Amino acid sequence: MMLQIFRFRSMQTNMALAFVLLILLTIVIMSVFSYFLSQDAVQSNAKSYTAELVKQVNNNIKSYVNGMQYITDLVDSNPDVQRFLAGERYASLAEELNGKQAVANFLESMAVSRADISSVSVFGYDGQFVTGRQGLELNPYIDITNLSWYREAKEAAGAYVISPSHVQPAFKDRYPWVVSLSTELSSKKDGAKLGIFLIDLNFSVMNDMLQDIRLGQRGYLFIVDSEGKIVYHPQQQLIYSNLKTEQIDKVLQIDSGTFISGEGGNKRMYTVQESDFGWKIVGVSYVDELVANQNEVGLSIIALGLVCIVIAIGTSLFLSQRVSQPIKQLQVYMKEVEKGNFDIHVPVPSTMEIGRLARAFNMMVGRIKELMAQVVRDQEQKRRSEISALQAQINPHFLYNTLDSIIWMAESKKSQEVVLMTSALAKLFRSSISKGEELVSIETELEHIENYLKIQKMRYKNKLDYAIEVSDTVRQYKTIKLILQPIVENAIYHGIKMKRGPGLITVTSEETDGEITLIVHDNGNGMDEETLARVLTHSYKSEEGRGVGVGNVDERLKLYFGMPYGLSFKSKLGEGTTVSIRFPKKTPAQEAGKK
Amino acid sequence: MIGKPKRTMAAILLLLLAAGGFMYGSRWFPERGPVDITVIVKSTDASIEFWEVLIDGVEEASQEFDADVRVTGSRTEADVDEQIAAVEQAIVEKPDAIVLAATDYDRLVPVAEKVRKSGIKLIIVDSGINSDAPHSNVATDNVQAGRKAGEAMRKQLQGPAKVAIISYMKNAASHIDREKGVRSVLEGQPGIELLDTFYVESSEENAYRIAKEILQTQPDVVGIVGLNEPTTVGAGRAIKELAVQERVSLIGFDSSVNEIKLLDEGVMKATVIQRPFQMGYLSMKTAVEAVRGDKVPKVIDTGSLLITKDNMYEEENQKLLFPFVNN
Numbered sequence: 001m002m003l004q005i006f007r008f009r010s011m012q013t014n015m016a017l018a019f020v021l022l023i024l025l026t027i028v029i030m031s032v033f034s035y036f037l038s039q040d041a042v043q044s045n046a047k048s049y050t051a052e053l054v055k056q057v058n059n060n061i062k063s064y065v066n067g068m069q070y071i072t073d074l075v076d077s078n079p080d081v082q083r084f085l086a087g088e089r090y091a092s093l094a095e096e097l098n099g100k101q102a103v104a105n106f107l108e109s110m111a112v113s114r115a116d117i118s119s120v121s122v123f124g125y126d127g128q129f130v131t132g133r134q135g136l137e138l139n140p141y142i143d144i145t146n147l148s149w150y151r152e153a154k155e156a157a158g159a160y161v162i163s164p165s166h167v168q169p170a171f172k173d174r175y176p177w178v179v180s181l182s183t184e185l186s187s188k189k190d191g192a193k194l195g196i197f198l199i200d201l202n203f204s205v206m207n208d209m210l211q212d213i214r215l216g217q218r219g220y221l222f223i224v225d226s227e228g229k230i231v232y233h234p235q236q237q238l239i240y241s242n243l244k245t246e247q248i249d250k251v252l253q254i255d256s257g258t259f260i261s262g263e264g265g266n267k268r269m270y271t272v273q274e275s276d277f278g279w280k281i282v283g284v285s286y287v288d289e290l291v292a293n294q295n296e297v298g299l300s301i302i303a304l305g306l307v308c309i310v311i312a313i314g315t316s317l318f319l320s321q322r323v324s325q326p327i328k329q330l331q332v333y334m335k336e337v338e339k340g341n342f343d344i345h346v347p348v349p350s351t352m353e354i355g356r357l358a359r360a361f362n363m364m365v366g367r368i369k370e371l372m373a374q375v376v377r378d379q380e381q382k383r384r385s386e387i388s389a390l391q392a393q394i395n396p397h398f399l400y401n402t403l404d405s406i407i408w409m410a411e412s413k414k415s416q417e418v419v420l421m422t423s424a425l426a427k428l429f430r431s432s433i434s435k436g437e438e439l440v441s442i443e444t445e446l447e448h449i450e451n452y453l454k455i456q457k458m459r460y461k462n463k464l465d466y467a468i469e470v471s472d473t474v475r476q477y478k479t480i481k482l483i484l485q486p487i488v489e490n491a492i493y494h495g496i497k498m499k500r501g502p503g504l505i506t507v508t509s510e511e512t513d514g515e516i517t518l519i520v521h522d523n524g525n526g527m528d529e530e531t532l533a534r535v536l537t538h539s540y541k542s543e544e545g546r547g548v549g550v551g552n553v554d555e556r557l558k559l560y561f562g563m564p565y566g567l568s569f570k571s572k573l574g575e576g577t578t579v580s581i582r583f584p585k586k587t588p589a590q591e592a593g594k595k
Numbered sequence: 596m597i598g599k600p601k602r603t604m605a606a607i608l609l610l611l612l613a614a615g616g617f618m619y620g621s622r623w624f625p626e627r628g629p630v631d632i633t634v635i636v637k638s639t640d641a642s643i644e645f646w647e648v649l650i651d652g653v654e655e656a657s658q659e660f661d662a663d664v665r666v667t668g669s670r671t672e673a674d675v676d677e678q679i680a681a682v683e684q685a686i687v688e689k690p691d692a693i694v695l696a697a698t699d700y701d702r703l704v705p706v707a708e709k710v711r712k713s714g715i716k717l718i719i720v721d722s723g724i725n726s727d728a729p730h731s732n733v734a735t736d737n738v739q740a741g742r743k744a745g746e747a748m749r750k751q752l753q754g755p756a757k758v759a760i761i762s763y764m765k766n767a768a769s770h771i772d773r774e775k776g777v778r779s780v781l782e783g784q785p786g787i788e789l790l791d792t793f794y795v796e797s798s799e800e801n802a803y804r805i806a807k808e809i810l811q812t813q814p815d816v817v818g819i820v821g822l823n824e825p826t827t828v829g830a831g832r833a834i835k836e837l838a839v840q841e842r843v844s845l846i847g848f849d850s851s852v853n854e855i856k857l858l859d860e861g862v863m864k865a866t867v868i869q870r871p872f873q874m875g876y877l878s879m880k881t882a883v884e885a886v887r888g889d890k891v892p893k894v895i896d897t898g899s900l901l902i903t904k905d906n907m908y909e910e911e912n913q914k915l916l917f918p919f920v921n922n
Binding site: 139141142164166167169173175177214217218229230234235236237238240241243 | 655659855856860861872876877898910913916917
């Protein structure tokens with residue numbers, strides 16, 4: 001599927017797509033990672049924040065309770081209190097009142113030391129009652145021995161008892177909300193149980209402290225005692241009327257720590273801290289609030305990611321454009337070349353790879369142009385050479401001399417010879433006309449040269465002899481026309497003619513797998529090396545001022561069959577010259593196939 | 596060949612931008628913003644515990660349900676015109692919902708219907724109106740509360756007895772219902788005679804005088820039901836003064852320090868208390884739900900509770916009897 005996306009599109013699109021996908025992947029991975037990292041951070045932050053807060057509250061409450069315990073210890077060991085409660089016989093009523101007053105004064109000094117204390121009182125088992133607050137009377141309608149703080153202190157036998165928050169109905173006309181600390185007092189002398197000491201802490205102090213604590217938008221803090229009774233809860237009313245439930249059982253089960261309870265939007269995280277005096281302080285935070293925070297983070301990450309993606313797409317479009325633009329330009333030039341316009345030059349861009357490509361392209365176009373020019377030149381040359389060859393064939397000297405010979409023979413009444421020579425001349429011309437075709441069979445070429453040699457032989461009589469010994473297998477192959485005549489002509493005029501005595505010209509052949517070599521040998525004068533070197537040049541040809549030289553033959557062979565082919569000379573002064581004409585095998589069928 | 600992918604790219608880019616814009620925008624236009632609610636109570640007098648506790652409940656709920664809340668109302672319960680003006684003012688301010696504790700069963704009806712017509716959700720708390728306009732009524736089922744008082748009275752009475760009912764004002768829905776409840780239990784009981792209801796015209800002093808008069812002129816009256824706090828306290832004062840608490844049973848409604856004293860002293864045998872905190876809390880909750888398009892029940896009973904000397908200091912009842920007002 002991935003690959004299909006990249007199919008049939010421009011390189012620019014592919015590159016841009018690849019960039020975008022790559023960047024998208026990176027951004028998505030990064031975003032997911034940072035989202036989860038931040039999620040962890042938010043949760044552990046919330047956890048530690050709540051735990052810290054709960055601890056702080058615990059410390060605050062502890063300081064209240066410790067203060068109360070401190071006062072209790074002071075009262076417990078106070079001799080006035082001991083004496084008063086022990087029911088010691090006072091000498092007089094006045095003294096008894098004094099003793100009571102001393103206790104009251106002492107308790108009052110305790111009460112005024114702390115603003116948060118509602119009342120400090122001592123209840124003797126013999127019905128004595130002293131309070132540190134002036135004007136405080138017992139509620140006549142209440143039996144204090146039935147009140148839980150009294151009963152529990154008695155049962156605890158000297159240990160501190162801390163009540164949950166409650167209404168204190170013990171005093172007349174007052175119904176304050178307090179947290180009570182009560183303990184049984186006993187005699188320092190004989191350990192006899194003397195009574196109950198009660199200290200009430202204004203719950204409003206605690207309430208004020210606690211109600212302002214909010215954990216997030218809706219989170220809160222509550223306190224339960226060891227029996228699960230609520231000491232403080234901001235929504236106590238809702239709980240008592242079952243509009244809300246609190247996970248008190250679960251809170252009681254764990255000492256300290258964190259748990260999560262509830263489902264969906266009401267998922268709450270409870271952070272429990274157990275205090276020394278049996279209360280459990282519980283911080284409750286709503287998980288979806290943390291998640292709301294989390295969503296904020298998530299949205300930011302997504303927004304940032306989108307911005308990155310937009311920038312990335314822009315950049316990748318720009319980059320791919322930059323890369324593909326020169327290629328596109330090159331393509332436009334190539335189209336031009338396709339149309340046949342070679343007169344172009346691609347400007348070389350600065351990009352290294354594309355620059356090389358452009359340079360190579362320029363070179364290629366230049367080379368093609370050159371080659372095409374060369375082809376045109378070669379063709380022209382060929383035509384010119386052919387025309388020269390044709391001209392050579394109707395060499396006026398040769399014709400003049402031949403006709404001269406015929407006249408001379410006719411005068412001498414050698415009619416037989418005249419006929420021979422004339423017919424040979426006629427054949428010579430006929431074969432050389434050859435229907436204008438460039439290639440002729442070797443057979444035809446041999447016939448042509450035989451006629452030519454016949455004429456020359458008649459002219460030179462015994463001075464010239466010749467032999468044509470070419471195998472029949474060779475004769476069928478094709479070659480370009482008029483390659484033998486210039487060479488034989490040369491052999492006669494420069495070899496045999498210059499020699500004393502008779503000369504022999506032989507035409508033989510050699511055949512290999514792909515090549516044919518026609519060899520023209522004469523035993524004439526031969527050439528020195530200097531002449532030999534000049535043979536193939538044009539200067540040699542024009543020396544005599546007539547005809548076309550062997551140079552023309554060599555040139556034509558090379559033009560037609562390629563550079564490896566052509567003429568080669570072997571010659572020794574006074575011994576003769578051998579000329580090899582080398583060209584590839586070409587059957588008439590091959591020639592036809594080529595066309 | 597080049598044009599098409601470019602257009603695709605541009606389209607993708609635009610889409611991404613749009614998505615980004617939407618997400619960014621959605622942070623500033625959250626689906627659920629704070630709900631704007633005006634609460635109009637019967638009395639803004641801070642010394643009346645009932646309304647203080649109710650407002651506590653309102654505030655607790657406003658925090659929990661993410662609502663912006665404004666509390667107004669007439670200064671005294673008797674000033675109906677002032678409350679009507681307060682409702683008119685609230686309509687002008689166009690909150691999402693109005694929570695109303697009506698001072699008059701009939702006179703608040705036109706303005707309540709105007710609230711409804713303005714597209715503002717109307718929730719009645721504590722005291723209803725003679726109209727179908729409110730989306731929901733969050734109140735004590737006063738007939739039920741009256742029945743509880745009647746039952747408590749019946750338990751107190753042995754043998755033939757005359758019972759008097761003292762009502763605070765004539766045209767208050769809650770008092771009509773309570774009276775109905777009390778009568779439904781006591782009427783037709785063998786040996787029990789119910790006197791015609793006495794009205795005290797919103798005055799504790801009147802209640803005291805009328806109770807004293809009844810007790811003095813009709814010594815066979817052994818039961819008095821006070822339909823709210825002032826009537827009960829007034830009657831209690833009369834009983835105490837005449838020292839007839841052994842003979843006469845007083846059953847009251849609501850709670851206050853004075854009533855608690857009466858309970859402590861044994862003058863008042865029982866009181867039926869409402870749950871103002873719940874009323875405040877639930878009326879807000881219902882208002883928020885109504886604003887958010889949830890279906891809300893037409894009537895929500897916040898319940899009532901019979902408090903006697905025996906259960907008054909129980910943990911669950913302390914908070915109700917001794918409101919711990921957060922101020």
